[in-house]
Amino acid sequence: MKTVYKLFLTMLLVVVACDNDLDQSPPNIASSDSLEDFGGVLNAAYFYQLGSTSPMAVMGDFRADNGLMQEEPYPSFDRFNGDLVDMEDQFFGPFYTAMYKSILSANNVIENSSISGQIAQARFLRALSYFKLVLVFGDVTVNLSPSPSTTDNSILARTSASEVYNTVIIPDLQDAIAALGNDFSEGRATKIAAQALLGKVYVHLGNFSSAESQLAAAVNAASGAGISLEPNFADIFVNDLNSEIIFATQISSSVPDEYGFSDFWSWSGGLDTKSLEPLDPSLIAAFDASPGDLRRAVTIDESKMASPKFPQTGGPEHDWIEIRLADVILLYAEALNNNGNSAGAINQLNKIRARAGVAALDSSSLSSTSAVNQAIHDERRLELAFEGHRWFDLTRMGTAQSVLGQNFDNQYYLFPVPLSEILVSKGIVKQNSGY
């Protein structure tokens, strides 16, 4: 009896709280292999474009002759030497990360989604991301898989810019054009946006004949889709989904600002300590050479030496304009001109000039192709100031040195690759020369 009693007591003491299971999974989070609807992943691809807003704003205008940095080490943007590496943490690093995350999300949709509309939007975003990367860094790593190898570093080798254009950007845009519609109500990618972007890509490549056909298609389809030039220049920057916007990266205070780039306008507006009076005097001079220009009051404020282009009305609500109709029309003019049709070019140019309240140009006063090109570029500068275009226009024309009045090597047309990428790739990714 006693022995039985003892054994019973022993067993009782042992079997206390035996309920535990070694297979645990979280009750409140989904895991990636169970996903069926890729709409959320597509939304993420749009979201990551936020990481390019301030960098493009600063690279596009401050490196060129529209804006000036004042507080060290930011003025390295105004110098054409290896100093720019200092800006990696603030701009190039987050830009690089965000673009590749957008590309990964797009790859996931393209490979796995069954809805062609989603795939087409993803192709557009992927092309846009690679285009931005190539403009900034030149040769870049190409990744077209949603789950690239974590152990094989050779996939990180930089592909030449021309190959990226021909094998990734252009085919993606062509596929997107074929499948996208023209619904501008939400702010998603559209056919016109894809055509406009493809046209821009061709212009950057110097392939003006292909550019012309794409841009013509975009310009001609615009009015039918509700896209037209805003009669009042200032209105473009007040309402987010106004009629001139073809594609913009949506920014609003309710979307988490992961990169701190929602306030891209603070740079041109003189609101950031690093450049309190960012207006470059040469832009003032450019406006002086265009008397009566209605864009002057909207674009520059000489008393503050800053730009009031994006007025502050309570909170970060301004979308980052990627493509608007005026930009497309000016590119179209450039393509027409380089294809020999300078009359057609001037015709397009005058649409912009009319809206700006400036006298129309007369084809008799402009004789050569290069003169018309010069006029178009001057117009681009005044029209698109502080929207992240100027530097990239100067580099594609090859006129950066002469316009800025400085002598430097063409290697400084590109920006430095983030140091962390070079280290992590164990030498497979090399830094751009000059840095």
Add this chain to the structure above:
Amino acid sequence: MKIKTRLALLSFMLLSAFGVAQTQIAGSVVSEDGSPIPGVNVVVQGTNNGATTDFDGNFLISASSGNVLSVSYVGFVTQAVAIEDQTTLSITLQESFDELDEIVVTGYGTRKRSSLTGAIAKIGGDDIASIQATRADDALAGKLAGVFIQNQNGEPGADPKIQIRAASSISGDSNPLVVVDGYPISGSLVTVNPNDIQSLEVLKDASSAAIYGSRGANGVILVTTKKGRTGKPTYSYNAYASKSSKYVGNIFKSGPEWGEFAEKEIASGNWDMSQIDPAFAQWRIQAYKDSPGAISIEDWLFQNGSTMNHDFSMSGGTKDINYYASLGYQNTEGVVRTQGFERVNARLNLDATLNDKLKAGLSFNGFVSDRDIVAHDMRDLLRAYPVHPVYHTAESIAFVQRLDQEAQSRFGFSPFDNGYRGGDAPFNNSIYTLEPGMTAQDWHYGRANNGIGGSGDAGPATKLDNAERYQKTYFANVNSYLEYSLTDDLNIKTVFGADMRDTQDYYYQGLEADSKARSTQTDLDQIDVKRMSVLSETTLNYAKVIGNHDIAAVAGLEFQNLYVTGTTLRGTNVPFGDIVNFNLLNPADVSISERKETISRRSVFGRIQYAYNDKYLASVSIRQDGDSRFGTNNKYQIFPAYSIGWNVHNEDFFTSESVSQMKLRVSTGSLGTTSFLGAYNSLSLLNPANTAFGTGYLIPSDVANPDLTWQTNTETNFGIDLGFSNNRYNLSVDYYTSDIEDILINQSVSEVLGTTAVKLNSGDVQSSGIEFELGAALVQGNDFNWTLNANLSTVNTEITDLGGLDELPAIQYGQSGRGPIFRNYVGGEIGEMWGIETSGDVEMIYLEDGTRHPNNQTGESYVVDQNDDGVIDRTKTVADGGDLVKIGQNTPDFYWGLSSNMQYKSFDLSFQFQGSQGGEVYNIDPLYYGSQWSGRLVDSFDADDDGLADHNDLPYLGNRRQLDSGIQDASYIALRNLTIGYSLDSDLVNQVGISSARVYLAATNLLYLMGDDYTSYNPEGVETTNSGYAGPTTYGVQVGASPLVRSFTFGLNVNF
């Protein structure tokens, strides 16, 4: 003949049966301070006749004249008392200093020290409580060999880094397991009141820690709290009050001091002012000197701190049940403004003997703390502009307005008000509407190009006044056990307990704290995490001595579940106003996330310890653990350990007079680590977020890994324990080597992959070290005694394998691109700092405008082109053709401690030295304090822009570019504690009903010697919270560490 023998035998037996005039002797046993000792064994030598003292210390025994009584009790020297004719006896037992008799707590049991074969360090609770530290773990610094305590975050109440022997992990922390009264708690040692500790043991080597299996690789800290003792209830009260201040004096010059310094430097030609309009420079220097209310920011930010501590405890018991209860309260105000720590501890321990077979116990520990943390990055506060006061006065406002007028009229600058970048009303946007009491901001004094040169910052008071951060912790641990004696030697014990830790983190940053008043920079965050663990453990314990064989064995089963639940609220666009509440935020601005995790563990273990004749010792243990965190392929693992020992001093052939103890021991075993793994790291989880078009699934940060498994640490320990002069002097030397395989590495990968790091088991690290422990009872007299303890430990670690890679991707870590490049490669240590070698600072004469900001330096240095190829390559080592060299490493070469206790009559004096030698820290602070605002070098310094200084053709770089100028010596020698005490005369205090009382004066960090080149406030500080921190692989950078504190204390111990 036979009859005579028989008669003789008979009478002999009769005599022995009745004894020779046996008498009853009544006696009492007391200890040296007069208190009775219950449970003492009193045995007539050579017989089985024995008795035990009752709870008054009294006993009754029959003995006859000529007998010798052997009186013995654990912890006291056994006494032999010869009986003559007395019927009463009064015996005083001396406390034993003989270590061999010491009982040491091992995992799941206790063992006499003489039978131990592992490396276990022990410290008594009184030694911990005598250091007036906020936390029990802070008090351990320098006390034990092989235990390194680093106060990496100097704030009061912050967790220190505890490293036992070598770091066992590359990617995560090496925190040891903390077991309190047998329960592995889910908190840190802060939850245990130092006054409650009876003893603390540290299990350092494999054979002692392996019984804890997968949690033992970082060492195990066993805490045993005080239990009641049978006897009259005793009550004790301990209290102290301290005043503290920061140890290091002011580093920076205030505006006026800088003004004078600038004038001297210009006059002596050290600065080149040729590029600056002399009238402007003069105006600016004069402004620095005249600025009303200008103070160095250190005078405002740092203050005198104070601590107040009260502890009450009560213990006692009857023969059936005994109890120990305590309550403690401490309130500390830190040396930095807004820093503070307040805690309350409560404990109740009950132990009962239910009958002669059953014992039971219940214990409860509660802990509440509130830690006020400086809400703004200290580095950012300290780079404030010392030309203006923190708050404006009427004079400073008038001064500022005058400066503005002068700037405009004399130099044609634009108005100072143009420098304002903040928001609209109610923020003040003009210096002409300032009122006394408003915070002074940099732009009030103009900017670099239109005034005397501020930074556009909001000013330290604006930042700190509009931000708040605190952390509250609530912890409770309930534990119960039931022990049943199956037979005399075998018992079964079951432990059931739970603990809960609730941490609340709160952070608020208001609109005004940002100089641009950007709504997006405001924050209102509240993070609540509750961790609960439930443990059930059943062990079978066997202990028997059969002749010369001493066997002890334990076998057990353990089940533990951990539950983590939490809610995180993060809000932004916090509206401006006095009331701060989540209700006032736009719902779209508040992001909410929750956390629900369960981790399960299941284990079975066993151990046998054997000693033959106290000469030959052996121990074997084995444990199997299963854990739900690991990949499906690898949930279980087995951890064995073996050790042997030889007490040479007990051998017959050992006849040395002076050497009283010589023990040799060897142990080896394997342990596992899991500590820093999250609950679901082997799975790949989606990350939902709000995007412009609705819910978006962001790139997951984990890649699924079904092979995720334990890290296994195999360690071998060789030890020798020596004792001299009857163990008055003791020396222990331990040498250990450990090999850690399948190390979990957060392998950095390219951003192209969408995640910055992937967890893989692919590494091998080997470590070794030597530990010395010396104890000496130098003087043991009646009036004066003096004991000394010293220890010294070394640690060497080398990475031997990285899963086929030669090195992990190098990581540049620090603050905004400043900081060294951390390299972790095969053949090197963990967390080596690499950078470019410098050969000197660029002189101030090449600075374009030395007056531009106070406290500035050029911030540039001449660098060494290692391979003379004209290019300074910061991406490759010299071996690969670049210019990177190793510049430092944070792990010290060795660390040591020395403590001394002296007692003369009623006075006692003790001190504790502690030091660390050979560690280095990359100090980023000077890059902000001194050269952030330095501006440019003159154009003529490098006119052709070729990266070489024109005057000496040397290459040069800015200090922010991973140069070795940031490396500073983190070695130190500290007089951690000095205490002088006086025990009041016992007769005097007895009259008032007090049994003893002591008062004391103490000083903490009275003397602290730092490295010559160290320039900030705390060489032990290491930054671990900036983004990009990857554990030990990026350990060693210092950014704005809270200062070292020196304090003076007055305290009181009273026992009733």
